[in-house]
Amino acid sequence: MNLRLFVLVRSVQILITFFIIMTLLFVLFRLAPGDPVAFLTDPQMTEEEVALLSQQFGLDQPLHRQYLLYVWNFIRGEFGISFYYHRPVVEILKDRLPKTALLFTTATILYAFAGITWGKILAWKRGSLLDTSVSLFGLLTHTFFLPWLALILIWIFAYHLGWFPLNAMISPEIWLDPESGWLRKGLDILHHMVLPLAVLFLTHFGGYTLVMRSTMLETLREDYILTARAKGLPEKVIRNRHAAPNAALPVVTSLGLSLAFSINGGAITETIFSWPGLGRELVFSVSNSDYPLAQASFLLIAAFVLVSNLIVDIIYAYLDPRIRY
Amino acid sequence: MHHSSRGSSTSYRARLMWGLFGGLCLLGILLGPYPAQGELLKVGLLDEPKTLNPFAVKDIWAAKVLMSCYQRLYYRDYRSNKLIPWLAAGDPVWDPEDLTVTFRLREARWDDGSSFTAEDVIFTAGVIMKFRLPRYWNNWSFVEKIEALDPQTVRIWLKKPMAILWERTLTTFVVEKSKWEPLVQRAEEALYKALGAKEARGRALRVALAKPLEILTSFPNERPESLGPFTFQQWRKGSFIFLKRNENFFAKDMTFHGAPVGPYVDGILFKVFGNMDTAVLALKKGSIDYLWWGIESGYLDDLKKDPKIQIFSTLKSGYRYLAFNLRRPPLSDRVFRQAVAYLVDKDFLVQRILHGQAVTLDTVVPPDNTFYFNPHTPTYGKGLAWPERVKRARELLLRAGYRWAVEPLGGKIPGQFMTKGEGLTMPDGRPVKKMHLLTPPADYDAQRAQAGNMIQQWLRGFGIPIQWRPMSFGAMIKRVRAQQDFDMFVSGWGALGSDPDYLRSFFHSRSDRPKGRNSGGYHNPEFDNLADIQAETMDLQERRKIVLRLQEILMEDLPYIPLYVPINLEGVRKDRFRGWIQMTGGIGNLWSFLCIKPMK
Numbered sequence: 074m075n076l077r078l079f080v081l082v083r084s085v086q087i088l089i090t091f092f093i094i095m096t097l098l099f100v101l102f103r104l105a106p107g108d109p110v111a112f113l114t115d116p117q118m119t120e121e122e123v124a125l126l127s128q129q130f131g132l133d134q135p136l137h138r139q140y141l142l143y144v145w146n147f148i149r150g151e152f153g154i155s156f157y158y159h160r161p162v163v164e165i166l167k168d169r170l171p172k173t174a175l176l177f178t179t180a181t182i183l184y185a186f187a188g189i190t191w192g193k194i195l196a197w198k199r200g201s202l203l204d205t206s207v208s209l210f211g212l213l214t215h216t217f218f219l220p221w222l223a224l225i226l227i228w229i230f231a232y233h234l235g236w237f238p239l240n241a242m243i244s245p246e247i248w249l250d251p252e253s254g255w256l257r258k259g260l261d262i263l264h265h266m267v268l269p270l271a272v273l274f275l276t277h278f279g280g281y282t283l284v285m286r287s288t289m290l291e292t293l294r295e296d297y298i299l300t301a302r303a304k305g306l307p308e309k310v311i312r313n314r315h316a317a318p319n320a321a322l323p324v325v326t327s328l329g330l331s332l333a334f335s336i337n338g339g340a341i342t343e344t345i346f347s348w349p350g351l352g353r354e355l356v357f358s359v360s361n362s363d364y365p366l367a368q369a370s371f372l373l374i375a376a377f378v379l380v381s382n383l384i385v386d387i388i389y390a391y392l393d394p395r396i397r398y
Numbered sequence: 399m400h401h402s403s404r405g406s407s408t409s410y411r412a413r414l415m416w417g418l419f420g421g422l423c424l425l426g427i428l429l430g431p432y433p434a435q436g437e438l439l440k441v442g443l444l445d446e447p448k449t450l451n452p453f454a455v456k457d458i459w460a461a462k463v464l465m466s467c468y469q470r471l472y473y474r475d476y477r478s479n480k481l482i483p484w485l486a487a488g489d490p491v492w493d494p495e496d497l498t499v500t501f502r503l504r505e506a507r508w509d510d511g512s513s514f515t516a517e518d519v520i521f522t523a524g525v526i527m528k529f530r531l532p533r534y535w536n537n538w539s540f541v542e543k544i545e546a547l548d549p550q551t552v553r554i555w556l557k558k559p560m561a562i563l564w565e566r567t568l569t570t571f572v573v574e575k576s577k578w579e580p581l582v583q584r585a586e587e588a589l590y591k592a593l594g595a596k597e598a599r600g601r602a603l604r605v606a607l608a609k610p611l612e613i614l615t616s617f618p619n620e621r622p623e624s625l626g627p628f629t630f631q632q633w634r635k636g637s638f639i640f641l642k643r644n645e646n647f648f649a650k651d652m653t654f655h656g657a658p659v660g661p662y663v664d665g666i667l668f669k670v671f672g673n674m675d676t677a678v679l680a681l682k683k684g685s686i687d688y689l690w691w692g693i694e695s696g697y698l699d700d701l702k703k704d705p706k707i708q709i710f711s712t713l714k715s716g717y718r719y720l721a722f723n724l725r726r727p728p729l730s731d732r733v734f735r736q737a738v739a740y741l742v743d744k745d746f747l748v749q750r751i752l753h754g755q756a757v758t759l760d761t762v763v764p765p766d767n768t769f770y771f772n773p774h775t776p777t778y779g780k781g782l783a784w785p786e787r788v789k790r791a792r793e794l795l796l797r798a799g800y801r802w803a804v805e806p807l808g809g810k811i812p813g814q815f816m817t818k819g820e821g822l823t824m825p826d827g828r829p830v831k832k833m834h835l836l837t838p839p840a841d842y843d844a845q846r847a848q849a850g851n852m853i854q855q856w857l858r859g860f861g862i863p864i865q866w867r868p869m870s871f872g873a874m875i876k877r878v879r880a881q882q883d884f885d886m887f888v889s890g891w892g893a894l895g896s897d898p899d900y901l902r903s904f905f906h907s908r909s910d911r912p913k914g915r916n917s918g919g920y921h922n923p924e925f926d927n928l929a930d931i932q933a934e935t936m937d938l939q940e941r942r943k944i945v946l947r948l949q950e951i952l953m954e955d956l957p958y959i960p961l962y963v964p965i966n967l968e969g970v971r972k973d974r975f976r977g978w979i980q981m982t983g984g985i986g987n988l989w990s991f992l993c994i995k996p997m998k
Contacts, residue, residue, distance in 0.1 A: 159454040159615045168635055224675055232679045239685055240676045245638035245667055347672035349446075349636015357445075362872065 076390065083386065087379045094375045095147065099140055102364050143368070152372075153365030155358075162369040165354065170373075172242060173343070173350030176266060177335035180273035185328045187274070188281020192324075193317050195282065196289035208286065211279025223272045223345040230268060237268050240347035269346045273339070277331075281324060289320040322389070329385035333377040437996040439663045439975060441986075442677045442686035446636060446670045450622050452571055453531055454615035462690055463668060465988055466641055467624035468571035471501065471519070472564075474896070476979050476989045477655055479768055481564065484649075485514070485572060485625065487550075490564075492936060497556040499563065500547070506648035508574050509629040514648075516546035521575035523554075525582055529589070529610055530603075537566040559934045561941050565897035574623045581617055585610040627661045627992055639668040649992070659992040663975070666991065678969075681707065687974040690986045693967045695755060701969050708972040711965050713766050715982045716892035717759050718846060719958040720853065723884050725919045728824050729833075733798040735956040739778035740791035741856045746812050748962050751848045756962040761949045763898055764963050766982040769938075770898045772946040775953035784812040791860065792819075799825030806860045813852070819861020832863045833885035836878070838871040843890075849961060850888045878917045888961070893983075898945045902929040905957060920957035973997060 134142070146153060152162040191211070195204045214222075231239045238244055247253050247261045292298065293316055301311045340352035351370060358366035447460030452468050455461060473484035483489060487502040506514040523544045526534045540563075542555040556563070592606035622630045625648065628641035642665040644650075651658045669686055671677035678697050680686045682704055693701065693709070701707050720742065728734040744758035757765070761775045779787040788808030803821025808814070822830045835857075837843075837850030847868050854866035864886070869877075878884050894900055903909055906929050909916035925948060932944040952958070966984045975994040978985040 154612065154616060155448075157448045157456065159449050159451065160618055161616070172636065227676060227679065232683055235683075239680050239683065240671050241637040241669070243634060243637045245634070245640060245669065248634060248638075249632065249640055249667075344672040345676065347636075347670060347676060349670070353672060 076387070080383070080387070083383050087383060091372075091375060091379060095144070095372060096140075098368050098371050099143055102362070102367060103136060103139075147372075152369040155366040156363045157357075157361060158366070162365045165366060166351070166369060166373060169349065169351040169354050172348065173352060174335070175262075176269055176342075176348060176350065177273070177339070178332065179266065180270050180277070181328070181331050181335045183270065184274045184278040185281050185324070185331065187278045189285050189317075189321055189324055191278070191282045192285020192287075193289055193312065193320070195286045196293060196320075197312055199290065204286075208283065211282045213279070214275040215277070215279030215283075217276055219272065219276050219339070220341055220345055222275065223269070223342065226268050226272060227345070238265050241265065242348060265346075269342055269348060272346075273342060281327070284327065285320060285324050288323055289316060292316045292320040295319075325388065326385055329381045329388070330378065333381035334374070437662075437664045437998075438667045439665070439688065439991070439994065440667045440669060440686045442680055442689040442691075443668050443670050444672070444674065444677060444691050446639070446668075449615075449618055450630075450633070451615060451617050451619040452573060452622070453525065453534075454617075456533075462986065463639055463641070464571075464622060466626045466628040466666065466991060467622045467630055468573065469625045470569045470571055471503075472568045473988070474981070475654070476981050476987070479896075479982075481569065485519075486568075490568060494559070494936065497542075497559060498553050499556070499568075500551065500553045501568075503550045503552065504648055505550075506625055507646050509624045509644060509646070510574075510577075512574070512576065514572075514574075514625055515549045516552045517549075518572050518575045519552050520544050520546055521578070521582075522570065522572050525573075525578070525614070526570070529585060529614055530607060531611070531614075534570060537562060537570060541567070559936045561933055561935055562897050562899050563936070564938070565895065572625065574625075577623050581614065585613040588613055627988070628666055631665070637670060641666045641668075657993070659989075660995070661992055662995045663991070681969050681971065684971060684974075686971075688970045688986070689968065691968075692984075693969050695753060695967075698967065706971055706973045708970050710968045710970070710978065710980060710985050711755075712968070712980050712984045713757065713764070713982070714892065714964045714966045715764055715766055716890060716894050717762075717764050717963045718849070718888065718890040718961045719762075720886060720888050720961060721878075721918050721958050722886055722956075723882070723918055724921075724957060725882070726833075726885060727828075728800075728830055729885060731798070731824075732955055733794055734800070735959070736778060737791040737794045737860075738857065738862070739956055739959050740787050740794070741779075741860055742853055742959055742961070743779070743784065743787065743812055743856070744961055747849050747852060751852065752845055752962065752964070755965045755967070756845075757965070759960040759963050760953065762901060762904070762952050762958060762960055763945070763949060764894060766963075767894075767896050767898065769896075770942060770945045772949040775949050777953075784808050784814070785810065788815070788860065802861050804861075813855055813859070815859040818859050822861040822863075830861075830863060832865060835864055835866045836874050836884055836887040837866065837868050838874060838889075839868040842871050845964075846888050846890065853888070879913050882912065882917055882919070884917075896982075898948075899933055901945070901948055901952070902933055905929070905952060918957045920955065922951065922955060925951050925955075 132139075143153075152166075154160065155162050155165055158165055191207060195207055198204050227239060231237045242262060242265050243258070244261055244265070247257060253261075298311060298316055301315050306315075340356045342348065343350045343352040344356065351373075354366065355370045357363070358370060441462075443459050443462065445457070445459050447455075447463055448457050449455060450460055450464060452464055455464065469485050471484060471486045472481040472490075474480070475482045483501075483504075485504055485506065487504045490499045490501045492499050503514065503516060503519070508514060523538060523541070525531065526538050527541065530539075540557050540560040542557045544552065544554045547553055554563075554567075560567075589606060589610040592609060593603075598606055620633055624630055624644060627644055627647045627649070629644045630639075631642045632638075632640045643661050643663065647661070649659055650661075653659075669680070671680065674691070674694060674697070677686070677689050677691070678693070678701065681689050682701070684706070692714075698709070701709060720738075722729040722735055722738075724730050744760075748754065748756045748758055759765070760777045760780065761772050763771050765771045765773075779790060782790070785808035788806055792806060801823050802819050804817060804819060806815055806819030807817040809816045824830060835850050835854055837847050840847040850866045850868065854864055857864045874887060874889070878887055878889070891900075903915045905916055905920050905922075905925060907916065907921040907923075907926050908914075910919045910921065928944050928948055928951070932941050932948065935941040935944060968984050968986070970978060970985070975996055977990075977994045979987065979989040979993055981987045981989065
């Protein structure tokens with residue numbers, strides 16, 4: 074099968090999968106307990122007003138009608154109006170997505186890069202003190218309960234030492250100051266990113282390091298490495314050019330998926346650091362039965378994951394010339 | 399040789415990492431200290447507003463921000479708890495013959511410099527009435543028309559007298575006509591397109607209103623206009639909202655209770671926190687001066703130890719209650735409900751489960767509503783020891799014809815039974831079947847869940863076969879409201895407001911329908927009649943008498959057993975501002991923002 078045909082077949086598969094996910098999402102939200110209108114009303118509203126709200130959000134329609142409308146709207150690129158924000162869901166996602174992507178994509182790139190580099194070094198120095206200590210450290214931080222770690226870092230570095238801000242993405246004091254230039258504002262965002270990045274880095278880099286270390290160890294036992302040594306190639310070249318690229322293949326798969334999932338943000342990380350991203354919105358929309366917002370958020374994640382899977386498949390062919398479709 | 403090369407690359411990386419870490423720490427030091435912003439009141443919120451459109455607002459966070467911008471005709475005085483003229487220049491003049499109410503307006507200016515006039519009031523009312531705006535329409539549905547007698551005088555004609563006019567209609571916010579007119583015109587066009595010149599009612603009208611309402615409520619209004627003490631300056635989504643002092647505020651330097659009002663702060667900076675932990679740390683650190691949310695008891699001891707923090711405790715405007723499904727025997731029997739009331743030890747719940755952070759309640763109007771609260775309703779077992787409570791409940795049921803195989807006998811310790819009741823039968827001889835007590839789960843409201851557990855123990859020991867079943871709040875509401883498939887549940891009402899007309903909505907037999915508020919199916923013609931009369935009684939004292947009587951009826955019939963009113967605990971930095979004002983619900987109110995002064 075040539076690449077073009079492969080991409081075509083996979084695209085059709087992705088479309089079918091996406092449609093199934095879409096339907097499942099619709100059904101799951103309606104099966105979940107809770108009436109969205111119940112969340113929107115207060116004791117002073119009359120029943121007529123409640124009926125008007127149901128009508129406004131199309132919740133008084135039979136389920137099959139609601140479903141057909143949902144699919145039809147999706148085909149037209151409309152995701153509906155959020156029950157709470159009263160704004161088109163697309164606008165809300167557009168506002169939240171870049172903030173989540175900034176934090177989580179940066180974090181993913183950082184810990185994946187560090188993981189691959191350290192995994193490579195540790196496998197090369199197998200059995201050394203460095204190998205033992207870094208592996209143990211990675212394993213330890215990987216098992217940390219994320220909310221606990223986040224709160225401890227906030228408590229030490231933000232509350233006691235005052236080196237970093239306690240919450241959010243920007244400091245009002247800097248952004249309200251008319252003398253603040255873009256550099257100061259940019260640095261401010263970076264300043265706010267340090268603690269959440271540290272938490273994400275610490276809890277994730279161990280996983281990448283250990284996977285890379287083990288695949289690297291397997292690769293180092295391959296015949297072609299022995300051949301490379303026999304040819305008299307420098308150790309650095311064998312490690313970096315011959316072993317590492319092959320050992321990194323499973324890590325790349327994992328990285329592709331991590332990048333895709335990074336757009337959903339970490340609801341917990343975003344909540345603890347008051348980061349105004351998609352993860353927090355997702356939790357809010359699900360817990361308040363804001364169907365349009367919750368559905369659109371999940372569909373966005375599903376689309377990213379499916380497309381990244383395809384991209385990872387294609388990248389594989391470039392990384393490993395032996396792979397044919 | 400390669401060893402040395404690897405060693406140098408590792409140490410290079412280590413140096414790079416340490417350099418990066420050092421750089422970031424330096425960044426922190428360079429960026430702080432923050433520039434001074436004058437005497438800003440920094441307020442912590444646990445979420446940000448979803449919209450700042452006053453016609454669409456549903457969330458409390460938006461209400462907190464908009465309170466300082468959109469003003470009302472009448473406002474509640476913090477001492478007398480009565481409505482006083484705010485945008486209105488004097489008390490409303492009621493004409494019972496013509497069914498009209500007339501009031502004059504104060505001289506005031508919007509933050510864009512234009513004058514506030516009767517046109518703004520009439521426009522706002524017109525939008526609510528024309529589009530039947532959910533949440534506000536009920537307060538205006540009985541209004542025939544509203545007109546300006548002159549630019550500063552407004553008259554409202556009513557179709558029929560309605561008492562909520564005072565507390566609800568005349569406390570509606572006012573928007574600036576010139577700003578909203580183009581949007582409202584678009585909504586009107588959409589309504590005309592849907593309806594034409596036809597009259598529509600019921601579902602047809604609701605269908606026609608969907609699009610106009612969408613136009614009206616989807617406007618994000620990211621820069622609300624202001625007549626209030628602060629003007630809206632900036633909203634950075636997810637981070638902060640900044641309001642600046644309005645130098646042209648109409649009530650500035652007006653005197654209330656012998657003191658001129660401010661505001662004395664330069665502005666309000668609302669900071670958004672995603673969770674209570676960091677918000678509490680921010681309060682301790684001084685990043686915020688006031689956390690505008692009830693502090694959970696777990697943080698209390700730590701905050702009380704901090705000499706820079708002051709804790710205010712205020713009763714909430716709402717209550718928790720135990721409700722019955724009156725359609726099912728034996729819950730349909732008033733005597734049975736009264737027996738249950740004897741067994742529910744509210745003092746125990748407040749002291750042991752809520753650690754004293756609540757007060758017991760024996761009526762369905764919370765005590766902060768001093769005018770309508772009835773402190774003399776019938777009570778059941780109040781102040782009695784546990785064995786006496788059990789005895790009274792047992793005797794009550796025996797007199798009504800209920801029988802046990804083994805009669806219950808209360809022990810000395812509250813909740814303990816010397817002999818547990820068994821084999822309870824109803825007066826017709828049928829056994830009392832197993833029932834369920836629904837509560838929200840502990841992670842939603844631990845106190846309500848624990849109260850449910852305690853009530854289960856008390857009733858079981860007495861011989862009432864009951865099973866406590868915590869379930870998600872949404873699922874519980876669906877079971878209770880939509881399906882009416884329940885025996886008993888523990889729930890609560892919050893933000894009830896000061897007009898007691900909600901009693902009609904909760905207990906009138908008209909509200910007994912699927913999704914109606916009278917989910918327990920309470921029917922009492924005397925109640926229905928009096929509830930309808932109070933709704934149309936414009937004389938406050940007359941109405942008060944009826945509302946007090948309604949509470950007596952309800953506490954005799956017991957469709958609800960009111961349990962307790964929770965206390966709201968709020969924390970402020972006492973080294974920053976003084977003069978906070980406690981009102982219903984807490985210190986987060988307009989009066990506080992008008993009266994607090996910097997410590998320096």
